[in-house]
Amino acid sequence: MDLMQWYQKAMSSDAYLEYMKENKERTASILEKFSIPEEDRELLERIGEHSLKVIAITEDWCGDAMVNIPILLKLAEAANIEVKMILRDENLELMDQYLTNGTSRSIPIFIFIDEEGKERMVWGPRAPLVKKVVDDENAKLPPRDHEDFPLRKKEMIQRLGNLYSTDRTIWQEVYDSLKTSLVQSILM
Incomplete structure (x- = not known):
């Protein structure tokens, strides 16, 4: 399936936001509070x-x-870019073409295409600073086979979720990374 077919298959951003069950309130809060400079x-x-x-x-x-x-939705609105969402777990054929480090199904992945469906840029799953924050948190975890690993991992995910949903520095890093990638890929 070519990328334009995947795009046509995908759901609108409004439908995705309505579909959400987990993280819906936090996503809506960031959408409400973040604004494009x-x-x-x-x-x-x-x-x-x-x-x-x-x-x-x-x-x-x-x-x-x-x-x-x-x-992404705020940036896309300002740039008049239509965004559609596709669920990773139901579309592994597409996901497996965009593995992080060639092995991981990390998300989100943003595939920017032109009117003909040609890939112009791929971004994700994290901005560089956010990746460092996550890497630093992961480094504090015990080994995977340690009895405390599941609890400590769960606590880490909760901490990161709280940070992501409230820290405007994180939001700005994500925005700056997306904007910079777009400038370098599309305008240069």
Whole structure:
């Protein structure tokens, strides 16, 4: 299946937000509170002139999706880019073409395509600073076979979820990473 067919198969962002059960409130809160810097509006309009579309591979249980999806939606709105969502777990054929480090089905993955369905850019699953935060947290965990690992991992995920949903520095890092990648891929 080509990317335009995946895009056509995907659900609208409104349908995805309605579908959400986990992280719905946190996603909605970030969507409400995050705003595009006024000084970037002209730049995003220039990106919008390239008639891009986005296929976002996601799942509502994912903490990274919880923070990245609303930032993407705000950027896309400012750049007049239509975003559609496709669920990872129901679409492994697509997901497996965008594995992180060639092995991991990490999400979200944002596939930017042009009007013909040609891939123009891929972003995800995390902004570099957010990846460092997660890597630092993972480094504090005991080995996977340690009896405390499941509890400590659960606590870490809760901490990261709280951080993602409230820390505007994280939001800005995600936005800056997306914007920079778009500028480098589309405008240069």
